[in-house]
Amino acid sequence: MRTPDLLRLPLIGRFFRWRYSRFVLQIPLLLVAFLALYDGFVGRQLAPKNFATVSVWLHYRGFLVLAIAVLGNLFCAACPMMLVRGPTRFAKRFLPEFKWPRALRNKYFVIALTLFYLFAYEYWDLWASPWLTAWLILGYFGVAFVVDTLFPEGTFCKYVCPLGNFNFTLSTVSPTQITARDPEVCLRCEGKYCVNGRVETSSGRKTLREAPEAEGLRFPGCETKLYVPQIQSNMDCTLCMNCVRACPYDNVAWKLRAPGTEAAWARYKIDVVWLGVLLFFAGFMNAFAMVPPYYQLAEGLSKLLGTRNEALLLSTIYVLWTGLGFLLTLGVAMLADRVSGVRASPLKAVRFWGTGFFPLAFAMWAGHYAFHFLTGWASIIPVTQQALLNLGLPVGEPDWTLAALVPENWLYPLQVAILYLGLLAASYVLFRRARERNHFLAGGLVFTYFFLLVALALWVLAQPMEMRGTLLLPQ
Amino acid sequence: MRRVVLLALVLLSACRPKTGEPLEAEVRFVPEHPTVGKAEICIEVDPRLELTRIKVVGDMTHPGMIPVEAEAHPAGPGLWRVDAFDFNMRGDWVLTLTAYDKQGKKYTKEVRLTVP
Numbered sequence: 149m150r151t152p153d154l155l156r157l158p159l160i161g162r163f164f165r166w167r168y169s170r171f172v173l174q175i176p177l178l179l180v181a182f183l184a185l186y187d188g189f190v191g192r193q194l195a196p197k198n199f200a201t202v203s204v205w206l207h208y209r210g211f212l213v214l215a216i217a218v219l220g221n222l223f224c225a226a227c228p229m230m231l232v233r234g235p236t237r238f239a240k241r242f243l244p245e246f247k248w249p250r251a252l253r254n255k256y257f258v259i260a261l262t263l264f265y266l267f268a269y270e271y272w273d274l275w276a277s278p279w280l281t282a283w284l285i286l287g288y289f290g291v292a293f294v295v296d297t298l299f300p301e302g303t304f305c306k307y308v309c310p311l312g313n314f315n316f317t318l319s320t321v322s323p324t325q326i327t328a329r330d331p332e333v334c335l336r337c338e339g340k341y342c343v344n345g346r347v348e349t350s351s352g353r354k355t356l357r358e359a360p361e362a363e364g365l366r367f368p369g370c371e372t373k374l375y376v377p378q379i380q381s382n383m384d385c386t387l388c389m390n391c392v393r394a395c396p397y398d399n400v401a402w403k404l405r406a407p408g409t410e411a412a413w414a415r416y417k418i419d420v421v422w423l424g425v426l427l428f429f430a431g432f433m434n435a436f437a438m439v440p441p442y443y444q445l446a447e448g449l450s451k452l453l454g455t456r457n458e459a460l461l462l463s464t465i466y467v468l469w470t471g472l473g474f475l476l477t478l479g480v481a482m483l484a485d486r487v488s489g490v491r492a493s494p495l496k497a498v499r500f501w502g503t504g505f506f507p508l509a510f511a512m513w514a515g516h517y518a519f520h521f522l523t524g525w526a527s528i529i530p531v532t533q534q535a536l537l538n539l540g541l542p543v544g545e546p547d548w549t550l551a552a553l554v555p556e557n558w559l560y561p562l563q564v565a566i567l568y569l570g571l572l573a574a575s576y577v578l579f580r581r582a583r584e585r586n587h588f589l590a591g592g593l594v595f596t597y598f599f600l601l602v603a604l605a606l607w608v609l610a611q612p613m614e615m616r617g618t619l620l621l622p623q
Numbered sequence: 624m625r626r627v628v629l630l631a632l633v634l635l636s637a638c639r640p641k642t643g644e645p646l647e648a649e650v651r652f653v654p655e656h657p658t659v660g661k662a663e664i665c666i667e668v669d670p671r672l673e674l675t676r677i678k679v680v681g682d683m684t685h686p687g688m689i690p691v692e693a694e695a696h697p698a699g700p701g702l703w704r705v706d707a708f709d710f711n712m713r714g715d716w717v718l719t720l721t722a723y724d725k726q727g728k729k730y731t732k733e734v735r736l737t738v739p
Contacts, residue, residue: 194682194717194719195682195684195685195686196683196684196685196687196688197682201686202686205685205686206686275684520686520687521687523687523688523689524687524688524689527686548680548692549689549690549692551687551688612712614712614713614714615683615688615713616714616715616737617715621737621739
């Protein structure tokens with residue numbers, strides 16, 4: 149089926165082919181990061197009145213899911229942390245470059261980092277601390293610099309960055325994807341420039357891989373080593389558009405596609421599927437940690453274990469919940485396999501059926517983030533004013549009553565709609581998988597599991613909010 | 624270049640808005656441990672301060688929530704009261720008291736509490 153190519157649109161195509169387009173996209177987020185660092189370190193340490201906490205925990209996350217739903221992984225494209233590339237190239241002159249260990253060339257390291265990040269988010273109440281949020285931003289820049297200095301460029305994005313991998317996973321539901329206009333052209337392509345990069349020298353065209361030091365007009369290839377005609381998924385695509393600029397045949401398209409359906413045909417590796425499963429259960433826990441039953445559970449667990457150690461209780465809750473999620477998914481996928489008469493290994497079963505979690509994970513996070521974003525979107529105006537006032541700029545008195553975008557009673561119906569859409573997309577994925585096996589009962593089994601999870605998520609979102617930093621109330 | 628940056632930083636920090644003197648005040652609630660809903664706030668200050676106004680702003684510790692604002696009214700020498708402050712959500716609250724005296728001098732105090 150022929151679908152529209154966004155790069156054929158006059159302004160968009162021209163902009164993304166321009167070699168400084170990514171830099172232009174990065175500048176606004178870099179300025180936001182600078183202001184967040186300044187206000188986070190120097191401004192008032194009250195989260196709703198500080199630019200660091202409001203911009204990071206409300207607007208960044210809100211716009212991120214919105215961009216993924218409407219277009220794609222624009223926040224990786226505009227990631228200001230990739231501006232460390234200049235300093236890393238300089239540092240690489242003096243330092244050795246290592247190969248990223250083979251054992252870590254998968255998503256398991258990212259899964260571990262994501263779990264640690266989620267633990268840190270709750271344990272240190274990152275959302276409530278401008279100072280820690282500023283340190284998080286600074287730390288992110290630092291780690292990006294160190295990893296991409298000591299290892300090949302793109303290592304940080306593909307194998308380390310929890311945020312980037314969160315974006316990759318959720319962007320599997322996006323309505324756009326990079327692909328080849330004509331795969332025949334790629335077959336004839338002598339240099340595979342989209343992945344190897346291109347340099348136009350006085351002696352002719354070369355790949356950056358074969359002539360990394362060559363003088364001439366340089367067009368880097370894909371940072372995460374994706375070869376355009378083989379791209380089936382948005383996983384690992386940062387939308388940096390390097391491939392668009394590196395292809396000398398103008399054969400890269402950014403095509404529209406049916407949103408939420410990628411997981412029906414893409415063949416993900418098992419580590420990628422586990423990342424999708426984790427993000428659903430982690431998204432659930434992130435929302436659950438803001439409602440009263442969570443605190444009741446923590447009190448109960450505290451009595452049961454005879455401890456008030458918050459780190460221990462939090463770790464126990466997270467490990468039990470995600471562990472239960474992984475085991476249940478494994479069990480349901482195996483059962484679905486058996487019902488459909490397939491005797492594959494348990495991991496193959498998860499690889500086959502677990503892809504339905506991708507749209508569910510997106511819906512879980514989008515539903516949660518939509519609540520915070522729509523509740524407090526306008527608060528970015530007074531916090532920006534306050535941060536600029538602190539810098540001595542005459543921007544007027546902040547109006548702290550600016551906050552909500554929509555009436556409060558719209559929020560829950562909107563969250564329900566988002567989760568239903570996620571379930572609808574997941575059902576389509578399961579339907580396609582079941583049709584592949586010609587066994588719809590198996591698909592129905594997994595659907596029942598998803599339905600129960602969504603029902604549980606809706607129950608969590610229906611609870612009154614309790615925004616508390618401490619797991620247990622003081623005795 | 625370094626000198627220019629340093630000078631700019633000094634100038635900008637000199638322009639920072641003043642946050643006010645710390646307000647020495649005793650803050651009590653009725654009921655003593657507020658729950659979701661309305662609660663009375665009693666603020667006791669040194670009567671010699673001759674305050675003309677005390678404003679109370681309640682923020683949740685999570686960004687994005689609409690602050691609750693209230694004006695305290697005088698209820699005796701050195702005693703100010705907010706009759707029905709609306710703790711409209713469970714969680715951690717930060718109350719910011721901003722007071723002004725006859726000369727227009729600003730005083731501030733922050734009170735943190737958890738509303739279960």
